[in-house]
Amino acid sequence: MNQVKGWRLKLDPDGGVEDATLLILEWLGEQGVGAMLRVDAERMREGQPAWxxxxxxxxxxxxxxxxxxxxxxxxxxxxxxxxxxxxAVPF
Structure with a gap:
């Protein structure tokens, strides 16, 4: 299996936190923190906070x-x- 080495996502300076989310997750992983972002369709249908x-x-x-x-x-x-x-998350 081929792996891409040294790839980095680029931050869009005009974007919001949504654009930095993958960078934040990657940075947390580098710090030894396991992290995830999840959307719950059932909660979304019920009008509750789904993320x-x-x-x-x-x-x-x-x-x-x-x-x-x-x-x-x-x-x-x-x-x-x-x-x-x-x-101190740098994003």
Whole structure:
């Protein structure tokens, strides 16, 4: 299986947190943090916040979760919690 080495996503300076989400996930992985972003179709149909960010491990003292009605809302809340936990996310 061929693997691409040294690839990096480029950040769009005019985009929002949605554009930086993959960069954030990649950076967290490099710090030893396991993280995921999930959308729940059932919660979406019910009009509840459907997006969930979860992270644990590495320098995080305990696991964390953030929910939101959109990717931007979810990731905005996640970034606040990550920074409160002492991770200086560079995006």
């Amino acid at each position: 969930t960010f979860a992270a644990s491990g590495g320098p995080l003292p305990e696991g964390m979760r953030a929910d939101g009605g959109s990717v931007a809302e979810c990731m905005g809340r996640a970034l606040l919690k990550l920074r409160e936990a002492g991770l």
